[in-house]
Amino acid sequence: MALNMNRRQLLGTLAGATTVGVLSSATAGKNTTPAILTSSVNHSFETEVLVCGGGPAGFAAAANSARLGRKTLILERYGRLGGMGIHARVWPLMGGVQSPFVKEVHKKIGGNSFDPERADLHYADILQKAGTTILLHTWVTEPVLENNRIVGVKAISKEGTIIVRAKLIIDATGDADVAVLSGVPFEVGRADDGLVQPMSIMFAVEGVADNAKYCGSEEAARATKINATETWETVTVTAQKNGELPETVGVVRTYKMGRRGKACVNATQINRLFGTKIEDLTKAELECRRQAFQVVDFMRKYLPGYENIYVSHMPAVIGVRETRRICGLEQLKREDLVSGRKWDNAIVRGANFVIDIHNPAGSGQAENQTSSEIQGSAARVKPYDIPLTSVIPQKVDGLLVAGRCISGTHEAHSSYRVQNICMAIGAGVGTVAAIALEDKTAPANVDMKKVQKFLFS
Numbered sequence: 001m002a003l004n005m006n007r008r009q010l011l012g013t014l015a016g017a018t019t020v021g022v023l024s025s026a027t028a029g030k031n032t033t034p035a036i037l038t039s040s041v042n043h044s045f046e047t048e049v050l051v052c053g054g055g056p057a058g059f060a061a062a063a064n065s066a067r068l069g070r071k072t073l074i075l076e077r078y079g080r081l082g083g084m085g086i087h088a089r090v091w092p093l094m095g096g097v098q099s100p101f102v103k104e105v106h107k108k109i110g111g112n113s114f115d116p117e118r119a120d121l122h123y124a125d126i127l128q129k130a131g132t133t134i135l136l137h138t139w140v141t142e143p144v145l146e147n148n149r150i151v152g153v154k155a156i157s158k159e160g161t162i163i164v165r166a167k168l169i170i171d172a173t174g175d176a177d178v179a180v181l182s183g184v185p186f187e188v189g190r191a192d193d194g195l196v197q198p199m200s201i202m203f204a205v206e207g208v209a210d211n212a213k214y215c216g217s218e219e220a221a222r223a224t225k226i227n228a229t230e231t232w233e234t235v236t237v238t239a240q241k242n243g244e245l246p247e248t249v250g251v252v253r254t255y256k257m258g259r260r261g262k263a264c265v266n267a268t269q270i271n272r273l274f275g276t277k278i279e280d281l282t283k284a285e286l287e288c289r290r291q292a293f294q295v296v297d298f299m300r301k302y303l304p305g306y307e308n309i310y311v312s313h314m315p316a317v318i319g320v321r322e323t324r325r326i327c328g329l330e331q332l333k334r335e336d337l338v339s340g341r342k343w344d345n346a347i348v349r350g351a352n353f354v355i356d357i358h359n360p361a362g363s364g365q366a367e368n369q370t371s372s373e374i375q376g377s378a379a380r381v382k383p384y385d386i387p388l389t390s391v392i393p394q395k396v397d398g399l400l401v402a403g404r405c406i407s408g409t410h411e412a413h414s415s416y417r418v419q420n421i422c423m424a425i426g427a428g429v430g431t432v433a434a435i436a437l438e439d440k441t442a443p444a445n446v447d448m449k450k451v452q453k454f455l456f457s
């Protein structure tokens with residue numbers, strides 16, 4: 001279109017197009033379809049299992065559903081699979097779990113220290129080998145409901161609106177977008193004040209000296225000596241108090257990445273904002289990216305071995321830890337995790353990660369902060385199960401939920417939200433969906449022996 005137009009003509013065309021809601025190619029070659037954008041449905045698909053969201057949970061759900069012979073389609077709003085681990089550069093994979101599926105994926109992507117430049121292609125290989133159809137750049141916006149049953153979704157794309165009809169739908173959007181739009185009740189934040197865990201920009205640096213120390217948690221920062229009198233934690237808290245670091249940054253977590261001299265830094269954070277509000281997301285993106293450079297200046301000045309670091313990778317989007325959690329038939333609670341509760345209807349076994357609550361109203365961990373100098377510490381759990389009933393939403397049929405937005409309290413969520421556990425949840429949910437369809441039954445009545453045999457043996 002623009003080839004034989006001057007700038008004024010081009011702007012005029014675009015302005016006109018905006019007012020009528022249609023951007024069309026009037027003068028391009030014979031086939032103009034790809035340039036036409038309308039608000040009516042342009043494309044429709046039919047599938048058995050539809051997975052919304054291509055993060056660790058969605059990818060795993062789609063893989064197992066397709067492996068069990070169900071026609072499966074996965075929709076992802078961005079251009080890559082992998083969720084937070086790829087788009088927000090959340091690294092490494094964390095969380096223990098007894099899952100042959102997760103073990104198999106680790107073998108393919110290099111384990112917890114996966115290569116974020118490539119892992120999304122490994123995920124795509126697994127899906128395509130299983131026969132899943134992948135649609136990227138497709139943002140689910142609306143459920144299609146018949147009474148209290150979801151029978152499809154609408155999504156937007158550069159082609160306009162698409163519609164996908166499915167027998168069962170899995171919401172793996174992290175934010176429970178599909179469930180909430182369908183009318184599933186949900187909870188947000190901690191019980192007393194509704195605050196959620198902070199958003200953060202995680203970034204990579206290079207130029208780290210070979211003898212530099214790495215500190216991946218509040219406890220490690222407390223135990224790591226910088227000189228005769230100071231630890232990583234005291235140096236950081238002093239900088240926080242004198243304004244060299246933002247007031248929300250009281251711990252600078254570093255992880256050694258695959259290549260020599262490369263580290264991943266988890267330090268920035270912004271509190272009291274919500275990861276599904278656009279004004280909050282905009283503020284968080286800008287503020288945390290600015291914080292990242294402040295953190296790098298601090299590291300260069302105070303942390304031995306980091307004098308020559310520079311930012312080598314900024315993520316595409318900010319990391320969102322916690323938004324909506326659906327209300328399911330059963331809710332996972334802190335006591336279930338601390339006691340290592342087992343369930344007969346487990347879709348995940350042996351989940352193991354601390355109760356990791358990045359302070360929604362301060363810095364460091366929300367728990368065990370005994371003074372302003374101490375950045376808290378995470379509570380331990382015993383290996384626990386995740387039951388089928390926590391992924392089946394109340395009120396709406398035809399829908400399952402996978403990943404960080406399943407039914408659990410704020411505290412329980414802070415443990416199972418890590419990627420290995422979310423992947424195992426997805427593997428379980430995809431298996432339940434496929435077997436329920438095969439046996440022509442509702443997910444709530446699925447034969448758990450069959451499900452568990454596929455998942456755990």
Ligand SMILES: Cc1cc2nc3c(=O)[nH]c(=O)nc-3n(C[C@H](O)[C@H](O)[C@H](O)COP(=O)(O)OP(=O)(O)OC[C@H]3O[C@@H](n4cnc5c(N)ncnc54)[C@H](O)[C@@H]3O)c2cc1C
Pocket residue numbers: 052053054055056057058075076077078081082083084085088090091092093094095138139140141172173174175177199200201202266318319320321402403404405417418419420422
């Ligand atoms: C700053 C930060 C640090 C973290 N550190 C670690 C760590 O070190 N190790 C670890 O294992 N975990 C870590 N986590 C947690 C972990 O990354 C996430 O909780 C996990 O990725 C959740 O998996 P998920 O599949 O449920 O959701 P996500 O990873 O959020 O994936 C959801 C996917 O759905 C897509 N999507 C969303 N809405 C739509 C829509 N409407 N239509 C279509 N697609 C949609 C998204 O683009 C995304 O790809 C961290 C999280 C954050 C924010």
